[in-house]
Amino acid sequence: MDADVLVVGAGPVGLALACALLQHGVSVRVIDRAAAPATTSRANFVHARGSEVLDRLDALSGLPEESVRAMTITTYAGDRAIMRIRFGDPGMKTAAPPMVISQARVEARLRDRLAELGGAPEWGSALVAADQDADGVTAVLGDGRTVRARWLVGCDGSGSTVRKLAGIGFPGVKLSERFLLVDARLDTALDRSGTSGWVHQEGMLGAMPMPGGHWRLLAYDPAFQDDKPGEEQIVERMRRILPERTGLRDIRLLDASWASLFRVHRRLADTYRRGRVLLAGDAAHVHAPFGGQGMLTGVGDAENLAWKLALVVRGGAGERLLETYEAERRPLATQVLRGSSATTKVNIASGPFGRFLRDRVLVPVLNIAWLQRRVTYTTSQLWVSYRRGPLGGGGRRPRPGDRIPDLDCTRPDGTPTRLHAELRGRWAVLGDGAAFDAARRRLGDLVVHLRPTGPAPTMLVRPDAHLACKGGPAEITRWLDGALA
Template sequence: MSTPTVVVAGAGPTGLALACGLRMAGVSVRVIDKAERPSVASRALGLQPRGSEVLNRLGALGDLPERSVRMAEVATHVNGRCLVRLRVGRYAALTSWPVLVNSQAEVETRLRRRLGDLGVEVEWGRELLGADQDGGGVTVQLTDGTVRTEWLIGCDGAHSRVRKVAGIAFPGASVVERFLLADVRAALPLMRDTASVWLRKDQMLAVFPLPGGDLWRVVASAPPDGGDDVDSGGVAAVLRRELATHAGVDPSAAWEVVWTSVFGIQRRLADEYRRGRILLAGDAAHIHSPFGGQGMNTGLGDAENLAWKLALVASGRARDGLLDTYEAERRPVAREVVASTSGLTRLVLGESLPARAVRDHALVPLLRRPVVQRLLWEKSSQLKVGYRKGPLASRWPRLRSAVGSCAGDRVPDVECIRDDGSRTRLHAELGSRWAIIAPPADAQVYVDHARRRLGGAAAVAALSSSHAHGRRVMLVRPDAHLAWSGTAPAALDAWLARTLGDGLPRTSQWQPSD
């Protein structure tokens, strides 16, 4: 096989999305995975609106919205009483995408299909054993030989071999020792657009509707008397008992068990996202509680952020110091997710009498307030994730754009007009491309500057928008964040020069040890 520019280890959502983004930008890539075949287990559930946006920009969303459960609310019961119905996805001003519930396997299927369309097939049964890097690349040792590549990206999960061979620490701690999970097919008397949660003392039960008829995910904290039933593979039996105890569902009702798992919850965050020519993304860089449905979506955000930066470096259009902005922008996002989901987990589970008192008498009543529900949904949707404090935003004064964003903020999916007069949506023009949004009379000079630096018409879309006011021009990144806004072509050129080269090291400051 030909020598790839990038080797991606791990064919989960993060690795597949990263590979798609790189291929769309013209970078040669190989994806390896130690598994013999794709997993069919559902594992992670749910795409937040931000995750759907990423898949859509990659051309991988396909018919997933039609094949998903569209979540409307989360019903929370305390001591048998439904006290809160938390609406999700109702604030359409931010996005048109709802919260979608579907299995991780379905997401991976669509990403593999898109990657195949781009000319890359996952290499299954190829386990990474080690990697040695030098100033010119990385030699990757596999079970069946070696591969030489310029860059190695670890998307190989919580037990990442890439992270270990790079020598990157992964500190953290256990949050919850044991949870029980089962996907079952059963006629449960519950709403199909609602996630139902029951809290009683320090026990929790949750039931989520899954696509495919009467398919449900049932999750519960392991009961103190679970004992031998759980250890002997009786997860489903214990969960049926918990359903009867907490939800009043008849445990004698027939059901078919599709998949079961026993798992613990940990919180860990890699000390670094980059060591020379080796980088980490997704669960290889951060793991946390599944409460809030942030895991898969955070990994997709990592992949999209890294893809366009690595593509510029790999093509020689940017010095590799640009890759350091990946950690600078994405690690704070993961740090906040790790902290917030861990705190939420402990509070919801009520591990002590004071914690349960706060949960039952303060948190639950607070959740009834519309403003709190709106803020929670905005946070969980990841649509407000931004990089105002990141190094790319600080490379130019933080002037507000015409659509009310500051440098580093996500730009809404506004309607735009191409230079041929046809109408489009902004996000449809992104993915592997940047976009210049400018008044038609002023656009060409800005577009010329951007294309000269970023790679021609295939790399930069020329658009105008009725949302623009005055003569302010916007440069939008491939991940839909505002890169620059201003009224002078020379200022745009200066920003691009600084971001892509000036002030960045020509080679990585990391050097291999003797």
Template structure:
């Protein structure tokens, strides 16, 4: 039985790959297993919200994805065949400074695999988990070839295991973690097709009619589109040809236009929409992230982004624990911070699904007479766009935030512990200009004047690891204060740096509490 790694990660989707990259950047060895025979080539999830893009940047995995994606500027909503509202989602706001991107999940995974390779990792394909056991020292994972009866099995040993293996997670089931929930829609139809649609390629178009819906999404490529609709009329329709035929019929019904000529079908799928949330994100030395922990409606484009947020939050905490720098209690703050985020996303996407699909006469009345007209208001559009961006996600009520005082500190906006810190322009010790979020990459950042960050930086490096701490000076430096920013870009703590010795002592005290899971 081998035990040459700290963490075994099951699942090589965006969440699993992001966890692996974060752990490797934090100095922790990993193995990534996936039962598939190789990387997926179909698009599946296709939306990167601004926060998802930011997470990839933190991990050093963004690369040229933004240039190869479709930037979405608006969502055009039609009701009963007529234009009803246009939701501007590409507009800059004080919070959101980059657009949402339409890009294939396969492309996101490819970018993460490139980064994984740069960090010295790889994916082991064709490795299905058959069993997991754990003891006080670690986990034992038994693997086998997928679907092969009597195939040789291998036992792997690690300190921790992370299940990122999707909605039907084998890891979750073997850990005995419940996954309660309900089905929201029996089936959805989806097809990625090469065709010429009379829609601008910086726009998502949605048609609503009674309790039916059709959506059209531009994908990277001159003529590639995704069509999606509920499958209420497709009893027994399962083949790709039947799916495309039904979606084209829905196109004619909703738009009043002739069916477009489809030159090529890239992918078709039918799927059920569920709302489920794991009872726990951790069972001993086994943790869950992404779809293994929560699934919900795809409307709103929150799924892949929520999984990336899980990965980033978990990776820096597990890295500190795996390296022996933090108590295992720090892992309790992972569920404490991320499960409420998933619960909120499940609630909002479920409500959106019910309203958008108008599953009852009262729901359709609210949708057509209240919800859609409200979308014409610029303030409502801004609030929806900022909420969907996930840049408002914060952890003020979490254990780590409660371990510090509540006083606010103003830097670019009013912040409290647990809030996301804006992407401030900074300079390194050698004077080189940079940005805060470009410097994270698995590291903690101390923001402040160099005259006060010196002793504080030494203290942070001694507790967190010298290789995990960077000191930067904001170009508009906060007067006499030091901000400690977590590797996921959230404010950990701030101290008055007027007295260097006092700032060092207070920062050291807070880090000590944080490494104990926020216990006072």
């Protein structure tokens, strides 16, 4: 074998998966058809849950300081502010509040972390064929080289070659909703402490402040009919509609660093696994960008899959454990597709009824403070639980499958620490030594012993910070024997 796992795609999902697998002691190769890393990206928002995943990968450092905290979204109808939504830290002891930062910068930090762990993406390496057998997968690259790995994971986006080679269906729709994206400098008096949006009969337009003094401009523009415009055409179109849609006479687009046109896709893979081939991120699900859920859901896939695949590779669990990956993550993707589709419909409403519903019903409701806090919590994905999945359970909270917050703890020698900082590639037992000994008999050096500083039940916590089980040695042994069989 050239590697235990071959990861196809060096975007945030593939890089996060590779880092997590290396943390677990699994050998990885990462290939990407692109000649070099991307310097621009459509995604530009990291929610609190995404920060937690990056923190557990030890890849968060520097990103909060580099990001913009433009957490207020003000929506205008002409020159009248009709809605102001405040996003912020949901107050659940997270690694960092929501961050406005380019996906390209997140990828750069993940590449740095991958290098620290001894890995590096192989650029200009396109996958053209993949053949499975009982022991592994033989991947053929565009230059004729072959790579032999035990497992192949497609993190190669909505047009995934891995998914197509595996024969996995990707049903859904490609809609006529056309959006323009432009990153540019503006001559404007707009407040950079938040995002501004304008509802307009020709289509919504938004302006989000980005690091470095730039702005991200997004416009729904069904009237722009060129299917394959150049960047200059997109910029000129945005330059013209910017004052028209905002109603501002003193706003000018000075120069652009990037421009793109995209249509919304809504698709979900029939399955996340076929034999020794698995999918994660946009290769498994793709949806509208509203709400900033794409990169967030993808890196969550990567973390969930990594610890399970690592156990299987190392012989610590049977392949049945991999079935829980789809069982836990696909229902979340379904919810994200529904939510982002509904948000898109609200944002682009152009008919009389749609505008009435948005402006007269939803806008007043969304100006309510407690509901805004609920929106922050929902988009953060901190609510995600697997309690209804095959590894979940009932009983008193926290229930098996629930997220465990970043508790203050101490190591056995009394050194203060945080739960999530200790999870990096490992499990944790919070509680007495006998429970830890029971976990160590099955997990070996993959488990650490911690004591919470406050009252808490004895718990076995998974590497992705979800509760495996509560109880003493007998309960932990029983859970591990069942889950890892």
